[in-house]
Structures are given as structure tokens and as C-alpha cells.
Amino acid sequence: MLIVFVGVVAIVVMNMKSGAGQRDWSTVAPHAPPPPRRQGSLRTKLASLARVGPKGSDGSVQPLDPEFSIVLFEDFVYSLFARVHEARGGDRLDTLGGWLSDNAIASLRKMGTPHAVKAVVVGAVTYESVAGVGANSPRVRVTLGFEANYTEATPLEQSYYVSEMWLLERDASVKSRPPDDVRAFKCPHCGAPLDAVQGHTCSYCGKVVNTGAFDWVVTQVKSRAREQRGPQLTGTTEEQGTELPTLKDPRAQERLNALMHDDPEATPLALRKRLEFIFHEMQTAWAQREWQGMRPFLSDNLFQTQLYWINAYRQAGLRNITENAHITNLTLARVTRDAYFDAVTLRVHASSLDYTVRDRDGQVVGGSRSRERAYSEYWTLIRGRGVQGRPSTRKQCPSCGAPLSINMAGHCTHCQARVTSGEFDWVLSRIEQDEAYQG
Ligand SMILES: [Zn+2]
Ligand SMILES: [Zn+2]
Structure with a gap:
């Protein structure tokens, strides 16, 4: 689903830049340069x-x-x-x-x-x-x-x-x-x-x-x-850049080693498991249209991005569906550390069915119901600098251990801890397409 999304953003942006006076988003061509x-x-x-x-x-x-x-x-x-x-x-x-x-x-x-x-x-x-x-x-x-x-x-x-x-x-x-x-x-x-x-x-x-x-x-x-009308959501955008080599920062491993020195539990395997866990939770939340289910694992900004597209689909009377989403490969691409956050970027190769259905008659208006789509994206996990501990793969509040229940502001409804800012565990903060990512 996410490929379609960001593809659409790119198209809208490109179109608005290139066409002075061309302001109707519905005229956007489905194929645009990256x-x-x-x-x-x-x-x-x-x-x-x-x-x-x-x-x-x-x-x-x-x-x-x-x-x-x-x-x-x-x-x-x-x-x-x-x-x-x-x-x-x-x-x-x-x-x-x-x-x-x-x-x-x-x-x-x-x-x-x-x-x-x-x-x-x-x-x-x-x-x-x-x-x-x-x-x-x-x-x-x-x-x-x-x-x-x-x-x-x-x-x-x-x-x-x-x-x-x-x-x-x-x-x-x-x-x-x-x-x-x-x-x-x-x-x-x-x-x-x-x-x-x-x-x-x-x-x-x-x-x-x-x-x-x-x-x-x-x-x-x-x-x-x-x-008043949202971006174009029908049609099928060809996936771009999936075959490109991974843009790997040459300092990634060295910085990951430094991170592991500060927190021995931040191992590549543990980070990978956390990312896979978030990936599957997101697929489930999306498929059930229970977008609140994504809330605990996404930064505030990324959650907003998802919400923007959920609103756009809903207002257009459309429903985007992904099925059988699975990760086929994960590669370390980049590690950065600043005064307040550590960030780890992994390239995610995945595959799924991905199609868009019109609510009123169930007709498929984009993507394919039968042909899986292979894609890749760069996913960035962030966590507060100095936070330690094994990345969780359970639906529990990372602060109080209660079953995960998060309000709109990103706080645990039991202990009020703000869990979406990376103060307790790694959260997903960016999803970037191959063609947009530059390390
Ligand atoms: Zn003042
Ligand atoms: Zn809590």
C-alpha cells in the first residue's frame, strides 16, 4: 500500500510544480517520472x-x-x-x-x-x-x-x-x-x-x-x-527502483557497533525483529481499517502521513487493500545519532497483493488482485538517545507493561507515558521510496 501512497505524493508534487495553472489533481497522469x-x-x-x-x-x-x-x-x-x-x-x-x-x-x-x-x-x-x-x-x-x-x-x-x-x-x-x-x-x-x-x-x-x-x-x-478534492488514488503506478543496489552509508556498521556498545541489546537481530513486528502490525491495522492499531508503533509525523491517505481514500469512497504482505529481505543502510535520537535505517524488500477497490460496487480500480507486487522501501526506526533495552515484539506498553492501548496523542491509556516519541522503544519514523531515498 505504501508504495502506491508515496508514488501518488510524488506525482502530485511533480504535477503541481510543472503545470502553472494546472490545479485540478484529478487530471494527473498515472505515470510520472520519479x-x-x-x-x-x-x-x-x-x-x-x-x-x-x-x-x-x-x-x-x-x-x-x-x-x-x-x-x-x-x-x-x-x-x-x-x-x-x-x-x-x-x-x-x-x-x-x-x-x-x-x-x-x-x-x-x-x-x-x-x-x-x-x-x-x-x-x-x-x-x-x-x-x-x-x-x-x-x-x-x-x-x-x-x-x-x-x-x-x-x-x-x-x-x-x-x-x-x-x-x-x-x-x-x-x-x-x-x-x-x-x-x-x-x-x-x-x-x-x-x-x-x-x-x-x-x-x-x-x-x-x-x-x-x-x-x-x-x-x-x-x-x-x-x-476540495483529494489526490488521484485510482490507476496503477509502476514500482520504481526496486532493483537498484542498496544505498549503504559506509559508516553504518561502525555506528551500529557504537550503538551496541552503549546498549548491548540493540543487536541487528533484535532491531530486525522489531521492524518485522511493526511491519505485520501495520498490515493488520490497515487491512482491518483500524488505523488506530498503527498508532503505538509510528512517530507522530508518520502517523499523520498515514492518516492523510486514510482520509483521502475514505473521502474518495475507495479502499486500499494489501494481502499476504511479507518481507523478503532486510539490509542495514544507515545509522545516525544526534543529541536526542538514534536512528537506524533498513532497506525493506517485500511483496504483497496491493489493490484499490471502490466501496459502492466493489470494483478494482487500481493494482491487481491476483499478481503480487514486489517493492522495496527504506524504513527508519528512531529511539531516544540513551534509552536502553531489548526492542519489544509484544503488544504491551513499553513503560508499564499493560496491554497496549494508546490514545490519539500517543500516550498509554494506563500510565500516560508517551510511547510514540521513541522515549521507551524504537518507533518507525520514516518510510522512503527507493527513488526518493538518498541516504
Ligand atoms: Zn521571553
Ligand atoms: Zn503504560
Whole structure:
């Protein structure tokens, strides 16, 4: 199922880039060239904020932002996107003025200020450019493309599928704050609670905080598409790149050894079993349309991506079905470690029946009911840095051991532990297609 999904994202993105004025997603051709192979390199470039920097007096590199974590950055942008659109509801954009320029606020107001904006779901975030990550650069600039879905109440409710470009900036010398502060949107200068920031100024410390001197600020927002109809979901997309050799980071094994040194239970076999367990739980949840069943094993962002497509299928009156999904091979591709997260990427070769059925008459409108489809994807598991222990293959809360039951916010309903952020066990945080993955 996932191949179809991301194939569709790529097609939508490509189409919207190439066709000025061509805004009807339903006209998308089912076969499109693969997306440019730049995602990985732009992401890696941004992640290197934690490593590059000017040389100190002793000649050693002084990293610009040693605690920078790409996982946290992405958590932040997903969360900011949702909060910003929710704040268009009732014209409350000022409440996020600490992270928005006047220019960005003006563009967002032009999209409308309905009574409420809710159920904001980000389907994909793509890096379009990353500039200014260098030893002597004063300013870092990141252009992101968002594909998302939300509902506006005016008060009549209407759902929209949107494509937007956001430019985020900050001084290269900014130091990242701890995860809890980032997630709570505290004043980026003094750490006062979010409601202290009114307009662009913090009422506690008196600083104008949306300058990029303390945190990221959105300086441009551009609406590229806003449609009531979702992306094209019928037709069959040919699988691409399955035969390509695995892009293996030459340092992967060495870093895995270092990880095992810190946690002897993080063995290749244990990680492999955890991934297989998640793979099968996802297939089961998907087949039964009980997407909540995937919740405990996916990061918040990846769960949103799944939700985006589940919504799109449901609204189109379609049902995507996978049967007999099985992994045929797993290969270690990459291991990265930053201040807050360890990440292990495995290439997954798998095969399944994969087809799409129209609800009203049961007709197959995409894929094949009889011919299995072989595919491969790069799956990235993350876990909090410093967390230890055997990766679980049981449906138990990794914190309290109760039978697994997770609410929408990712917390165990028994002990309230937040299990989807990798604070207890490995969770799946990214699924990338062969043609999009660049290590
Ligand atoms: Zn402040
Ligand atoms: Zn629990």
C-alpha cells in the first residue's frame, strides 16, 4: 500500500510544480517520472548544523548548534503548520507571532479566517532548498513544501487538500532548545509559556522574538493549491527502483557497533525483529481499517502521513487493500545519532497483493488482485538517545507493561507515558521510496 501512497505524493508534487495553472489533481497522469534524488542530501545538509562551524583557538571545529536534531526540527515544523492553520480560525495568528513574520501572517490571512480550522493533517513535507549551513554563514534558510488536509468551519464544514511553500530562517548561531521546550512553544528567548508571547514580543522578557535570533521564524508562506478534492488514488503506478543496489552509508556498521556498545541489546537481530513486528502490525491495522492499531508503533509525523491517505481514500469512497504482505529481505543502510535520537535505517524488500477497490460496487480500480507486487522501501526506526533495552515484539506498553492501548496523542491509556516519541522503544519514523531515498 505504501508504495502506491508515496508514488501518488510524488506525482502530485511533480504535477503541481510543472503545470502553472494546472490545479485540478484529478487530471494527473498515472505515470510520472520519479522525484528528484535530492531529499536525502538536503536533509543531511540541514542535519550537519550539529557538526559544522568555525574553528576555535585550538583549531578544533566549534559546531554551530551541537544539539540540533533533524527529528526534533521536523516535529517542530509539523506542529507549527498545524498550530498556524488552527490559529487562522477566529483570526488568532497573533498568538503564534513569535514564529511568524508580518509577511507570513499577511499571506496566511489571505487564505481566510474562518470560525475554526481543525483536523489539520500533514501528508508530506519535502525539503526544496537548504542554504546557509556553513562555518561562517550568518543565516540558515530552509524552504519546505507541505501537502496537507484540513477542515474549515464557516460555520459550515468544508475539507481542503492544500499545497504550500514555507520559508523558515534563523541565525546560524542559534542553539537548539530541549525537546520539551520545543514541543511546548515556549518563548524562544526566556522560556516563558506560549501565552506570554503576544504578537512578536514576549511579555516576560520584553524581547521581539520573531527575528530568527532565538529560533526559527517563518518569513514567507505561499499557497500553491487548495482543492476540495483529494489526490488521484485510482490507476496503477509502476514500482520504481526496486532493483537498484542498496544505498549503504559506509559508516553504518561502525555506528551500529557504537550503538551496541552503549546498549548491548540493540543487536541487528533484535532491531530486525522489531521492524518485522511493526511491519505485520501495520498490515493488520490497515487491512482491518483500524488505523488506530498503527498508532503505538509510528512517530507522530508518520502517523499523520498515514492518516492523510486514510482520509483521502475514505473521502474518495475507495479502499486500499494489501494481502499476504511479507518481507523478503532486510539490509542495514544507515545509522545516525544526534543529541536526542538514534536512528537506524533498513532497506525493506517485500511483496504483497496491493489493490484499490471502490466501496459502492466493489470494483478494482487500481493494482491487481491476483499478481503480487514486489517493492522495496527504506524504513527508519528512531529511539531516544540513551534509552536502553531489548526492542519489544509484544503488544504491551513499553513503560508499564499493560496491554497496549494508546490514545490519539500517543500516550498509554494506563500510565500516560508517551510511547510514540521513541522515549521507551524504537518507533518507525520514516518510510522512503527507493527513488526518493538518498541516504
Ligand atoms: Zn521571553
Ligand atoms: Zn503504560
